[in-house]
Amino acid sequence: MxxxxxxxxxxxxxxxxxxxxxxxxxxxxxxxxxxxxxxxxxxxxxxxxxxxxxxxxxxxxxxxxxxxxxxxxxxxxxxxxxxxxxxxxxxxxxxNPRIHDITTDFENPSAIVAAADLPRRNPPAYAGGDMVGETGKSVADSQRAAFPDIKPLIVGADVPGTAAKAREVLKSMRMEVLAESRPEDGGLVIEAVLTTLWFGFKDDFIVRLAPAEGGTRIDVRSKSRVGGSDLGANAARVRKFLAAMDAAL
The missing domain is CATH 1.20.58 (Methane Monooxygenase Hydroxylase; Chain G, domain 1)
Structure with a gap:
C-alpha cells in the first residue's frame, strides 16, 4: 500500500x-x-x-x-x-468568439505604433471587417454581439488628471507603458503591454484620451500579438480597466 x-x-x-x-x-x-x-x-x-x-x-x-x-x-x-x-x-x-482584438471605437480604433515592429503573428492594424471563421460575422460584429457593454467612457476629469489615473491603473494591472504621444486634439495616447504569466504572451493595450464636453473621453484597444482566439482575455482586460477608471473618476 x-x-x-x-x-x-x-x-x-x-x-x-x-x-x-x-x-x-x-x-x-x-x-x-x-x-x-x-x-x-x-x-x-x-x-x-x-x-x-x-x-x-x-x-x-x-x-x-x-x-x-x-x-x-x-x-x-x-x-x-x-x-x-x-x-x-x-x-x-x-x-467566446474567435477574435483577439477588442476596441471601444470601431470607426477609428487606436493605432499600435510603438510595438508595431516588435515580434508578432497578428498584424498591428485593426481588421474589424475580416470574417471570423464560418460564423458569417466580422471581427467587429463578433465583438458587438459578445461584448455589447464595451464602449467609450466619459469621465469628469480633465486629460492630465485622467492620464495620471490611467497610469496608476495600468501599473496595478501589471502593464508596462511603452510610449506616450500627444495628438493634435490636445489628448494623450498611452501605449502599454501586458505579458501573461504562464506562456509569456504579449498583448498590446492602447489608452486614448481626448478632450470631451465636461471632461475626457477614454477609448481603449487591447490586442494579442499571438493567437487566433484570446479566450475572452482582451475583453476582460478592457472591462477591468474601464471599470477602474470609472470608479476612480
Missing part, C-alpha cells in the same frame, strides 16, 4: 510538472505554440485521472500510512490544478 501511494503521487506530480512546464518551455523556444497545445490536449485527461487517484491515495495514507499523506495531498492538488487548466481554456474558447 505504501509503495502504491508513493507511485501514484509521483506519477501525478510528474504529469502536473509536465503541464506546468509547457509555458516556460514555449517561452524558452524549446517548443512552438502548436506543439505546446498539442501536448496539453494529450496530458489533460491523464493528469485529471492521476489527480483522482492521488486523492484516493491521500485517503488511503490517512488510514494506513500517515507519513505519506503529505505527498499524496500535494500531488492531488498539483495534478488537479494543472489538469483543470486545459479544460478551463477549452471552455473559454467555446464561450
Amino acid at each position: 505504501h509503495r502504491a501511494i508513493i507511485l501514484v503521487s509521483i506519477i501525478a506530480l510528474v504529469l502536473a510538472a509536465a503541464l506546468a512546464g509547457l509555458g516556460p518551455a514555449y517561452r524558452a523556444d524549446v517548443i512552438d505554440l502548436s506543439q505546446a497545445f498539442g501536448v496539453m490536449r494529450v496530458l489533460a485527461l491523464p493528469t485529471l485521472i492521476a489527480a483522482g487517484l492521488a486523492a484516493i491515495a491521500f485517503v488511503g495514507a490517512l488510514l494506513t500510512a500517515r507519513s505519506h499523506a503529505g505527498i499524496a495531498l500535494v500531488a492531488d492538488l498539483a495534478a488537479g490544478i494543472a489538469g483543470y487548466a486545459p479544460i478551463k481554456m477549452r471552455s473559454l474558447a467555446e464561450a
Whole structure:
C-alpha cells in the first residue's frame, strides 16, 4: 500500500510538472505554440485521472500510512490544478468568439505604433471587417454581439488628471507603458503591454484620451500579438480597466 501511494503521487506530480512546464518551455523556444497545445490536449485527461487517484491515495495514507499523506495531498492538488487548466481554456474558447482584438471605437480604433515592429503573428492594424471563421460575422460584429457593454467612457476629469489615473491603473494591472504621444486634439495616447504569466504572451493595450464636453473621453484597444482566439482575455482586460477608471473618476 505504501509503495502504491508513493507511485501514484509521483506519477501525478510528474504529469502536473509536465503541464506546468509547457509555458516556460514555449517561452524558452524549446517548443512552438502548436506543439505546446498539442501536448496539453494529450496530458489533460491523464493528469485529471492521476489527480483522482492521488486523492484516493491521500485517503488511503490517512488510514494506513500517515507519513505519506503529505505527498499524496500535494500531488492531488498539483495534478488537479494543472489538469483543470486545459479544460478551463477549452471552455473559454467555446464561450467566446474567435477574435483577439477588442476596441471601444470601431470607426477609428487606436493605432499600435510603438510595438508595431516588435515580434508578432497578428498584424498591428485593426481588421474589424475580416470574417471570423464560418460564423458569417466580422471581427467587429463578433465583438458587438459578445461584448455589447464595451464602449467609450466619459469621465469628469480633465486629460492630465485622467492620464495620471490611467497610469496608476495600468501599473496595478501589471502593464508596462511603452510610449506616450500627444495628438493634435490636445489628448494623450498611452501605449502599454501586458505579458501573461504562464506562456509569456504579449498583448498590446492602447489608452486614448481626448478632450470631451465636461471632461475626457477614454477609448481603449487591447490586442494579442499571438493567437487566433484570446479566450475572452482582451475583453476582460478592457472591462477591468474601464471599470477602474470609472470608479476612480
